[in-house]
Amino acid sequence: MTKKANPSPINTTQDAKLLLDLFDNFLIDCDGVIWLAETLIPKVTQFLQLLQQQKKQIAFVTNNSSKSRRSYIAKFENLGIHGIHKDRVYTTGYSAVLELQKMGIRQGSKIWVLGDSGIEDELSDEGYIPLGGSNPLLDQSWNPKNPLLKVDPEVKAVVAGSTNEFNFMRIATTLQYLMYDNKRIPYIGTNGDRNYPGPEGLTLPAGGSIVEYMSYCSGRSYINVGKPSKTFADIIFYDTGFDRSRTTMIGDTLSSDIKFGNDANLGNGHGTLLVLSGVTTVPELKELIASTNHQRGDDSLVPQFYVDSLTKLYELLND
Numbered sequence: 001m002t003k004k005a006n007p008s009p010i011n012t013t014q015d016a017k018l019l020l021d022l023f024d025n026f027l028i029d030c031d032g033v034i035w036l037a038e039t040l041i042p043k044v045t046q047f048l049q050l051l052q053q054q055k056k057q058i059a060f061v062t063n064n065s066s067k068s069r070r071s072y073i074a075k076f077e078n079l080g081i082h083g084i085h086k087d088r089v090y091t092t093g094y095s096a097v098l099e100l101q102k103m104g105i106r107q108g109s110k111i112w113v114l115g116d117s118g119i120e121d122e123l124s125d126e127g128y129i130p131l132g133g134s135n136p137l138l139d140q141s142w143n144p145k146n147p148l149l150k151v152d153p154e155v156k157a158v159v160a161g162s163t164n165e166f167n168f169m170r171i172a173t174t175l176q177y178l179m180y181d182n183k184r185i186p187y188i189g190t191n192g193d194r195n196y197p198g199p200e201g202l203t204l205p206a207g208g209s210i211v212e213y214m215s216y217c218s219g220r221s222y223i224n225v226g227k228p229s230k231t232f233a234d235i236i237f238y239d240t241g242f243d244r245s246r247t248t249m250i251g252d253t254l255s256s257d258i259k260f261g262n263d264a265n266l267g268n269g270h271g272t273l274l275v276l277s278g279v280t281t282v283p284e285l286k287e288l289i290a291s292t293n294h295q296r297g298d299d300s301l302v303p304q305f306y307v308d309s310l311t312k313l314y315e316l317l318n319d
């Protein structure tokens, strides 16, 4: 289907109002949409209030696994966004937990973690025992006698995601689990994202860089529980009960947010809004549109709508 060779810009108040009328439910990415690192994008709070006043349903859907849902609520509060409930925040640390449950891996099981504390917290909150992760023994420089290199045969799965503490000891220990017993232990990756917009205009490596690194050195593929996977979409729609045909995904990344919305057939194939406040630039969007029109591009990456930022969308709606 070459449906969206020409995505619609949201440039006028009329465009913005029509967009809001099309949807009852808004799935909203966080990094690059709500905030850039620790800085709130202007007028996002007012935009969210406006959605709530109009009785729209909101869920936050992030591929970031570095924070747990509890930490996300704290971040929302710190940035002045109040009243968000934990059950409307979907992190990929949490979706990893739901995937373990779906696999029949019981609470009380040990899970090896390569990633930041968000994954460990979600696992602990749901009754699993995380190993690895932030264990200080993994901060040491390479030492083949490190006791964590010896595989604990009770570990039932490996979960990997983004971490700022990626080092040879973490790579080597995680690899032992991925190779153990003929590669029998399931390997879950929180997402396949290459990078994300950091502070000071920096582009930083995202979870997919870590997950794919381990995939490469183990020669194994992983179960992707983040956007754009169907697994994540199914979890969210099962949990929220949202009508997909009245739902849109707002995000800044073509390969995760926009592909997720298109693959999940949100808004009957029209439920995607790209914001240009994060990783995707205008030239990239133009290049995608041009290549799709010449049948070279992947049209699952093409958004139905695009707008500068939620700031702009709010200003148009308030004009």
Ligand SMILES: [Mg+2]
Pocket (backbone or CB within 6 Å): 029, 030, 031, 032, 033, 251, 252, 253, 278
């Ligand atoms: Mg993002």
